[in-house]
Amino acid sequence: MKFFIGISGYFHDSSIALIDSLGNLVDFKKEEYFSRIKGDKSFPRLALQEMIKNFNLSENNIEKVCFYEKPLKAWLKILNYSIKNNSLVNELTRNYFKNIWKSSIIFSYDLSKYLKISNEKILYCDHHLSHTLTGVFYNSEVPITSIIVDGFGDDSTTSIHHIKSLKEINNVWSSPFPHSIGLFYSAITDYLGFSVNEGEYKVMGLAAYGEPTYYDSLSKTIFFKDGKLFLDDTYYDFVRSIKKSYSDKLKEIFNVKERESNIPLDLDRPNFKEYANIASSAQKVVENILKEIFIYANKITGENRFIFSGGVAMNSVAINQISKLNFIKEIIIPPSPGDSGAAIGAAYYSFLQTGSNNLEESSKSKIENILTPGFIKNKISDEDFFLINYEKIANKDDLIDTAAEIIAKNEVIATCYENIETGPRALGHRSMICNAHSISAVKHLNQNIKKRSKFRPVAPVILKQNAKKYFLISDKIYQSYFYMGAVAEVVVSKNIEPIVHNDNTARVQLCDENHILGKILKKLETYNIDVLANTSFNISSDPIVYTLEDAYLAIERMNIRYLMTENGIYKKKTNE
């Protein structure tokens, strides 16, 4: 078997995807799984070494290695912009030179340290084409139009590709740096005191508590008009500073100063409402610009089916809003729309260049790969160390029955079940779950165990056949609900109040009865429970747990009583 490797790195959480010569995604690993550094963006050496070991990868069986952008292009674009627009002593310009040896320019050198491979086997795929092909990988029904919206990649921040066939993909529109929706949202994230590239989810959650009182002023700083995306960089310092993303001019718009990141933010804290108003306004700006871009893309390509990917496609609230546009028939959002998922598109690019003769057939929907491609090498004996502090209360055969019994008692179970999910959401394999009908169980999970702010929602999980009982499910974005890609309006909130967000939506996860959570939900019907609450299994500053060892450390530190693996359920021993 021959393999195609896709690599992403240096900007956001780095990762590696492995596609075989039949076009199957056979493995996907993020560097943070191994380094335990959340959002690790360094060259994914540990992930690569693991993959080389597991698949005996070498020059002999590697067909191509593809990096998810063209390094020099991106570097030169920003450097040229900075030289032209900033003074020669500007810190951003100088920083660009200083950090060149930490940037993607040294990709092939970094790769050569861990994998000896001839130069002609190394490819580079345009960044937004990598994002596009990640979407195509999961749904190759053509023709379709791809809309990519992120911070910045190669020479564009937003792009439209018209995919007439897998052999004819045309970039029909793009927006250059610094006119960027992703960088705008990150600047607001920065103003609100959250970490850029990590806190954008928090801004989205916070938006539900505010009113868009700053919409008019903010929408003058970034807008889409006459086929052009425009950002007024006098409001945004990311074009001239390495320390802050917004300028003093932006501050003048708001009634409240930027939030200090070390001061907690929650419903009962000072200025909460003002910060929520800023988040709500920014969210509305993004939603409206995205709608206009979809309308424009429909106008220039004539398509009504879309792929939507790039970091901004993680905005599950915006996706729900966009899907309401009448002309849209379907939106495909890949399970990992951000840069780490773009490694899949890069691997697929090299596959399409040299791979199968039967592209249409080999790239049919890989929906079965969505959750957990690849494998993790855990052995049952690895679980022995659980027995120091935990007793095994269920084996493989009675795992589902026991899990349902525990949940029905309103207890929380952590899961480290088979392999980890590809995307940013834990969907049951690395989750903490409880009965979503119980206010006390969800509160205990969210506030005592996970220690999250009250304004952050917990996601519901429901069997797909029961979903319409509670949620307004749109057929246009149906696939994305299986990996929490979009929120849905709640139609009946009675009995599921703990998972309903302040704007009457929920980031619902659908599953079928083959999925581990689906099996548990089916059993829970006998207890009159048809919704689970689900949050990722990690301490907030850590990546999601990966190995059993990570799981053990996390349950001990978080004081969790139950852990479920594919081999059984463990219960913490009591001291008496």
Ligand SMILES: [Fe+2]
């Ligand atoms: Fe990107």
